[in-house]
Amino acid sequence: MKNRKQDVGRMSLPCAVTLLSAGMAGKRDAMTATAMFVSEDPPLVVVSVGKNTFSHDLIEKSGEFVLNVAATGQVKLAKILGATHGAKVDKFKKFRVDVQEAESVSAPLIKGSFSHIECKVISSFPVSHYIVYLAGVTACHMDVKKVPLAWHAMKYFSMDREVK
Numbered sequence: 826m827k828n829r830k831q832d833v834g835r836m837s838l839p840c841a842v843t844l845l846s847a848g849m850a851g852k853r854d855a856m857t858a859t860a861m862f863v864s865e866d867p868p869l870v871v872v873s874v875g876k877n878t879f880s881h882d883l884i885e886k887s888g889e890f891v892l893n894v895a896a897t898g899q900v901k902l903a904k905i906l907g908a909t910h911g912a913k914v915d916k917f918k919k920f921r922v923d924v925q926e927a928e929s930v931s932a933p934l935i936k937g938s939f940s941h942i943e944c945k946v947i948s949s950f951p952v953s954h955y956i957v958y959l960a961g962v963t964a965c966h967m968d969v970k971k972v973p974l975a976w977h978a979m980k981y982f983s984m985d986r987e988v989k
């Protein structure tokens with residue numbers, strides 16, 4: 826096995842695909858991001874958001890975001906939201922993203938997702954070009970009929986086969 830520590834983000838650590846949405850005071854945005862849970866009880870998650878993203882600006886102002894865990898039908902959306910900057914364009918309008926109101930935060934829920942995890946930031950710290958946010962889950966809804974996506978080796982995978 827080769828020592829390839831530079832490949833950790835691309836190859837050696839498969840990860841969840843979320844469509845992170847944020848919003849406040851008439852502004853909103855969504856970006857593709859990975860996330861992981863930190864604790865089940867209390868329910869805590871962590872995300873790392875680039876300082877140059879518009880989502881970062883909205884999270885800083887609102888202290889909130891939603892992790893819309895991407896379903897297999899959202900690959901195109903994950904690609905688009907991960908490749909466009911939302912400061913000057915409303916990605917929801919431009920890419921015709923269907924939304925609904927969240928229960929506990931001002932960020933919109935993205936319809937068609939596997940789950941919606943509503944989050945409020947508890948703590949944050951800078952690392953390189955990113956801000957790492959530790960957040961508490963304030964509400965969570967899941968559509969068990971949908972299949973979540975994973976990101977591995979620069980490709981999207983469907984997580985619908987149990988291995989025993």
Ligand SMILES: Cc1cc2nc3c(=O)[nH]c(=O)nc-3n(C[C@H](O)[C@H](O)[C@H](O)COP(=O)(O)O)c2cc1C
Nearest residue numbers: 856857858859873874875878879880907909910911
């Ligand atoms: C699969 C995938 C995962 C990504 N994960 C992250 C992430 O965890 N953190 C991050 O800052 N950017 C991540 N990105 C890149 C952002 O989605 C991208 O910079 C986006 O254009 C930012 O949009 P915004 O400026 O509208 O917020 C990811 C992109 C893809 C395709």
